[in-house]
Amino acid sequence: MSRTVLCVDTEERIESVTEAIESEDNLSAVSVTSAEAAADVLEREPVVCVVTAYELPDGTGMDIVRAIRERAPQTPCVLFTDLPPSEIDTASFEETIVEYLDRGLPDAEDRLGFVTNDVIEHSAQVSFLTPEDEGERLDALAEYDVEELPVRESFERLTDLIASHFDAGVAFVGLIERDQENFLACHGADLDTLTREETICTHSMLEEDVMVVEDITRDKRFSENQYLENLGVRSYAGANMTTDGGHVIGQVCLIDFEPRDYDAEERAELTEFAEVAMETLDLRQALREARARDDAEVPAEPGPDADVATAEADR
Incomplete structure (x- = not known):
């Protein structure tokens, strides 16, 4: 059964991200190029993971993380960016499974599919919502x-x-x-x-x-x-x-x-x-x-x- 992954990136980069995801036999991609479009997809379509850049035309990857937390916090997210973690507001990661993958690594796109599958499996094993009490x-x-x-x-x-x-x-x-x-x-x-x-x-x-x-x-x-x-x-x-x-x-x-x-x-x-x-x-x-x-x-x-x-x- 194919797993649907939402890919969010700029128009210049989205194609390579989509190809990296779909190189995995069990993954299929839905691609958008803005935070607003990503929020619309999360509202209407079932996805098992989100792969997002940090810098987007109308916001940042943290906007995507917040949208996931509000709509479906059990959905994991891969932040695929060349921005170092020290420059990212990781407080937004709370209550959402977020994996960081450095886009600047030589084999980053080759590893993207593997990391996405891994974070999906991890979320299935450990992530479920619990009552406050x-x-x-x-x-x-x-x-x-x-x-x-x-x-x-x-x-x-x-x-x-x-x-x-x-x-x-x-x-x-x-x-x-x-x-x-x-x-x-x-x-x-x-x-x-x-x-x-x-x-x-x-x-x-x-x-x-x-x-x-x-x-x-x-x-x-x-x-x-x-x-x-x-x-x-x-x-x-x-x-x-x-x-x-x-x-x-x-x-x-x-x-x-x-x-x-x-x-x-x-x-x-x-x-x-x-x-x-x-x-x-x-x-x-x-x-x-x-x-x-x-x-x-x-x-x-x-x-x-x-x-x-x-x-x-x-x-």
């Missing part, structure tokens, strides 16, 4: 003894109901751990875990309301996701499972194998199903904690020597 969120999730709670059958019934209600191919309940999403139940597919990089829920959990992706192949965040493509996933809807403390610990989601939208009523209904899932988890956890307290309060049965010891004490 990620630490507290993980602590809240850890308070649920999920492995000990008898919730699987309840959630299996719930996902069966959700899939039937929405006439969807797949419905699942997943908890989002530090590095992966663990599925408590899944109707319509054999899903156990997904990495945070692979699952759409990494993005959905950041939304206050239900997140809907009508057509994944037309969404720049997911169109290059090989795992989703292999599954045949085309549409997605996800609602947050939120604790009483306001932390999102999981998702109730729908997946289908054709483009699909969800109206306001359907989104509200999916939110209600997510609330049911959260209430189920809370109830089972409360019952388990209550049983643990009761067990701790029950006095131990006296042993066979208890009466003898009591008699000795009375003397």
Whole structure:
């Protein structure tokens, strides 16, 4: 599968950059010659990486980096320039993966394709967005003894109901751990875990309301996701499972194998199903904690020597 790379450079240099990118079998190039045109491409087209010069007719490469950070911060960027790093405002690199390649090196254009592939692979391995309360969120999730709670059958019934209600191919309940999403139940597919990089829920959990992706192949965040493509996933809807403390610990989601939208009523209904899932988890956890307290309060049965010891004490 070809990876689309946005190349941004001056009219005099753009052709050589494009040729260097397309010399790699798995890369294809979309080329523009201004920061404004680059921002337009980032807004409407899915790209997996941006290769940009620093000096542009209407701005700098840092304008491109800022545009990436605002629109899709998980998209890596290669800054291909002969300007030394000391003269570049690297503070703009925050929250965006940026690789610097010195254009003045003798083999710079020969290396460009390799460096681009490498930064794409690196971003896929380590880059995913996290909520601002990620630490507290993980602590809240850890308070649920999920492995000990008898919730699987309840959630299996719930996902069966959700899939039937929405006439969807797949419905699942997943908890989002530090590095992966663990599925408590899944109707319509054999899903156990997904990495945070692979699952759409990494993005959905950041939304206050239900997140809907009508057509994944037309969404720049997911169109290059090989795992989703292999599954045949085309549409997605996800609602947050939120604790009483306001932390999102999981998702109730729908997946289908054709483009699909969800109206306001359907989104509200999916939110209600997510609330049911959260209430189920809370109830089972409360019952388990209550049983643990009761067990701790029950006095131990006296042993066979208890009466003898009591008699000795009375003397």
